[in-house]
Amino acid sequence: MVEIKLTNTRTRSKERFAPIDPQDVRMYLCGPTVYDRAHLGNARPVVVFDVLYRLLRHVYGEDRVTYVRNFTDVDDKINASALARQQAGDPRPLEELIRERTEETIGWYHADMDALGALRPDHEPRATDYIPQMISMIEALIAKGHAYAAEGHVLFDVRSFPAYGRLSGRSVDDMIAGARVEVAPFKRDPMDFVLWKPSSDEEPGWESPWGRGRPGWHIECSAMSAALLGESFDIHGGGIDLQFPHHENEIAQSCCAHPHEDFARVWLHNEMLQVEGKKMSKSLGNFFTVRDLLDQGIPGEVIRYVFLMTHYRKPMDWTAEKVAEATKTLDTLYEVVGETSPDRSQAPNPEVVAALADDLNSSAALHALIRQAGAIRPGDTAAAAGLKRSAGLLGLLPMTGGEWRRLKSGGIDLSGLGARLQELRIAAKASKDFSAVDALKSALLAAGVEVRMTAAGVDLAPGAGFDAEAVEALK
């Protein structure tokens, strides 16, 4: 059995991973609030946890891992976007506009994450399907003296949970000293957070013991993880920005509602994403979604590869240079892989497994993969199938070399141009006049086509800077 080590934010140390039940390893990832397209930063934890999911499935068995990632479909940003559409003249009721928006966003999310090669989790619960569970959890917290109702709200009493702040290394007093928010008068303590809040007639709401209202931000993850994974489970993750307050609050809710359970044993947090050395933000103009990149013709697998180049606990910088490097490396790997299918009977490269087992060192795993590819002699299809098998652990090389080329060329068939170049070349060798063949070759290179002329013939492949329009013009 491969020994997996993971850095647990809770203990701030790298620990040997031992599942509660090896027959059912359980992990939860905080998913998106579905009000808009996923931006690039949203995709990092998805890819990181997808690799972890694949690793766990490899080690413990494909049907021995349960992966839950939620959709938060009740949120003020969703309400605001629906309200804006209504005010813009849409006659439909708000509830319908909200449902349409969340359905649409979930569809986008699936399409975009699928493009990154992320496996779908086993469960993708929606917060609105778990309102009764949230209400009963809140009732339990009130009954146990950890929460109180005030002016239609229900608040969690942070002073009732001595461990509050432990995950993020903060003390309640320090946080109050640095707090910049205005404190609602009905809070017993400034750090108390909302479990339930009242809804106006225009806002979505559910009947509850505290009147018509809706849940606060954090309770849905506590309720859904308990419902689908149990009150104790193995791994809980998300971006490091969720460490506080979201995960801190989840811990407070879950541990107080289920005091005899552990909640999540291992907390994994990925560091943030930057773009060309700066934080991605709308004001800096470097904000973009996964879909933006896909529409620019950057294959999802390239985006995935760029993510994997950096260890998940380090800040990751998205740069055009990395895109080029990732593309080039994938070209090379797909060249080796050719038309082979992954060989499931072969064990994956132990170096790749060992790198991933060591706190998901995807960068080292990638280099092990490259070394493996470099050792494969042309025509060794068994070795190529083994490479594909290993790459599968990283979610890479899911297609054939030919499919990769077609994807990169936007479906343009280069074989006709290749044949023409070969004819010109044969004629030129006889006539010693190479001007025609050189002209076509230069034009192809300028259009981003790799031209490979060997004794066997001519082979054309889409390369860096492939320009579909320029290639069409040459036809």
Added chain:
RNA sequence: GGCGGGUUGGCGGAGAGGUUACGCAGCGGAUUGCAAAUCCGUGAAGACCGGUUCGAUUCCGGUACCCGCCUCCA
């Protein structure tokens, strides 16, 4: 102010207290009508200042700079 992350060769990016990371780019060579692609070979590092040690880029302390969180952003 509180908490956390980072700083490695031209670029990206890991591990390891002493032995080549690796990739890209560069350089040299093979190959080619010329190239491209490919193959072979190759130089180059550890922010700064101290400490521990026979020996530190790796451990400890400090400094500087960059970044994030503390505000329902992964």
